[in-house]
Amino acid sequence: MRKTTAVFFGGAALVVACGGSESPGELFPPKPECAGEAIAALQGMQPQIISKLEIGTAADGFDLDNDGEPDNKLAAVSSIAKGAIDDSINNYSIVIPFEFFDMPAAAPDTCIKFAIYLGAYVVDVDDDGKKPYIAEGDCNDHDLAIRPGSTEVAGNLKDDDCDGLADEDAQNAPSANDVDGDGDGQSPADGDCDDTNMTVKLGATEICGDGFDNDCDGVADRTLRDGMQPVCSPFDTNALAEIPLDPLSFVGNDPAIVFRDGVLSQQDGKLVMDAGPSIFSVNIPVTDGINLDLRITGATIKADVVQDGSAIVLKNGKLGGVIDSKTADTIRGLEVEAIGLKPQDSLLDATFANLLGPLLALPKASKSIVAKYAGCRTPDIDVDQDGLEAYCDSNPEDEINVVDRCIDGDGTEVEDLLDGAGNVLMQCTEAVKGTKNRFVDGISVELNFDTSQVGSLKR
Numbered sequence: 001m002r003k004t005t006a007v008f009f010g011g012a013a014l015v016v017a018c019g020g021s022e023s024p025g026e027l028f029p030p031k032p033e034c035a036g037e038a039i040a041a042l043q044g045m046q047p048q049i050i051s052k053l054e055i056g057t058a059a060d061g062f063d064l065d066n067d068g069e070p071d072n073k074l075a076a077v078s079s080i081a082k083g084a085i086d087d088s089i090n091n092y093s094i095v096i097p098f099e100f101f102d103m104p105a106a107a108p109d110t111c112i113k114f115a116i117y118l119g120a121y122v123v124d125v126d127d128d129g130k131k132p133y134i135a136e137g138d139c140n141d142h143d144l145a146i147r148p149g150s151t152e153v154a155g156n157l158k159d160d161d162c163d164g165l166a167d168e169d170a171q172n173a174p175s176a177n178d179v180d181g182d183g184d185g186q187s188p189a190d191g192d193c194d195d196t197n198m199t200v201k202l203g204a205t206e207i208c209g210d211g212f213d214n215d216c217d218g219v220a221d222r223t224l225r226d227g228m229q230p231v232c233s234p235f236d237t238n239a240l241a242e243i244p245l246d247p248l249s250f251v252g253n254d255p256a257i258v259f260r261d262g263v264l265s266q267q268d269g270k271l272v273m274d275a276g277p278s279i280f281s282v283n284i285p286v287t288d289g290i291n292l293d294l295r296i297t298g299a300t301i302k303a304d305v306v307q308d309g310s311a312i313v314l315k316n317g318k319l320g321g322v323i324d325s326k327t328a329d330t331i332r333g334l335e336v337e338a339i340g341l342k343p344q345d346s347l348l349d350a351t352f353a354n355l356l357g358p359l360l361a362l363p364k365a366s367k368s369i370v371a372k373y374a375g376c377r378t379p380d381i382d383v384d385q386d387g388l389e390a391y392c393d394s395n396p397e398d399e400i401n402v403v404d405r406c407i408d409g410d411g412t413e414v415e416d417l418l419d420g421a422g423n424v425l426m427q428c429t430e431a432v433k434g435t436k437n438r439f440v441d442g443i444s445v446e447l448n449f450d451t452s453q454v455g456s457l458k459r
Contacts, residue, residue, distance in 0.1 A: 028322075031260075032261070037101045039260070041099075045104065047453070047455070048453050049452060053096075055072075056448045058075040059072075061075070071320070072445060077359065090134075101113040108264050112264055112273060122134065133220075137222065139220050140212060141220055146160050146162065149161065164213075166192060182195050193213060194213070197212060206221065245457055247459075273314065297321055322379075323442050328347040329346045380443060387410065404428065415428055
């Protein structure tokens with residue numbers, strides 16, 4: 001169907017956004033900015049990073065539609081998404097830093113503002129397809145001929161295949177070369193995995209960010225503290241990292257994602273932050289040419305504010321909102337057999353024309369719509385408050401399980417726009433009403449998160 005690449009839940013480029021619709025009839029009207037310090041990118045305080053992220057339970061959801069019940073339809077697929085989210089956190093694909101403004105202390109405050117960025121922590125500098133920092137990653141990010149899986153080049157004194165040895169033979173026996181070529185006190189026979197670089201030898205201290213495997217453990221910019229905790233990690237609280245930010249974190253010189261109306265208050269003996277609604281978006285590269293894009297409208301955040309040594313961090317955080325239909329229709333590129341998601345189809349297709357809708361227990365469309373399009377369902381949150389929209393497969397009996405009919409809450413039906421050859425020129429979800437998107441209703445989601453302290457943020 002669409003050319004847009006994007007994601008399934010889990011699991012990083014941040015996409016623009018802040019604020020909401022100004023229509024008083026919509027569910028998430030923006031709140032005015034509170035009267036506190038000005039927002040200036042990289043001029044804030046309390047830099048921190050999301051260190052835990054998961055889809056919450058149904059009971060964790062916010063009451064988005066004001067009916068007195070929590071809303072989190074995606075709770076039904078939390079177990080499916082968990083592996084992708086955990087992998088993205090562990091591989092530093094999800095690196096989401098916070099920067100606060102006007103929050104000098106963990107104390108009640110009527111005006112807290114903060115920006116959320118995308119951290120570009122791991123970059124493949126030599127463009128050889130392998131990145132340092134992560135398990136089984138690149139051991140020399142300055143030479144595209146050196147990477148896991150490369151053939152060892154005899155006599156070049158380097159670890160070409162990233163197994164921690166230089167010039168080993170075809171049976172993986174260590175080199176017999178006992179000459180110390182770089183003057184660091186260690187030869188290849190002694191375990192020096194790069195005898196052309198005196199900052200690299202067996203047992204040396206790993207230098208985070210230099211792109212070399214300083215300690216000869218097979219990966220650059222990575223080692224384990226006490227055999228367990230990764231060093232050079234953005235989540236390492238023993239050696240606070242500087243987090244580079246992706247350019248997509250900004251619109252001009254301003255942060256793309258900002259919450260401008262936060263409040264700190266005592267609730268049940270805890271200091272709690274409430275903020276939103278705004279828009280939250282994270283886009284995560286997972287494989288060649290495929291990104292995962294999760295955009296949440298009406299985003300509301302609630303979290304415990306905790307003093308952690310000299311730092312202030314967030315614990316038991318909750319971020320809830322709506323994945324609208326147009327966003328879901330751009331989420332594609334992955335194959336998830338459990339929900340009938342094929343690479344050529346979108347999350348919207350998997351939800352309303354395949355297995356995910358029943359799994360999420362989304363409401364069935366009205367009888368008149370179902371009579372015309374069997375199996376048609378609606379999302380659970382009526383964002384524009386004109387009645388729930390419906391998304392339908394006009395021919396559910398064929399093998400092409402895609403949404404090609406969108407029915408607005410006011411009854412307007414829109415078809416995919418096709419060319420003469422049957423190729424989709426415009427999805428029905430892209431239709432507008434006046435100057436606004438016509439189809440904005442969506443599926444409720446709630447994410448649980450914690451943050452930890454980082455050293456600083458940089459552009």
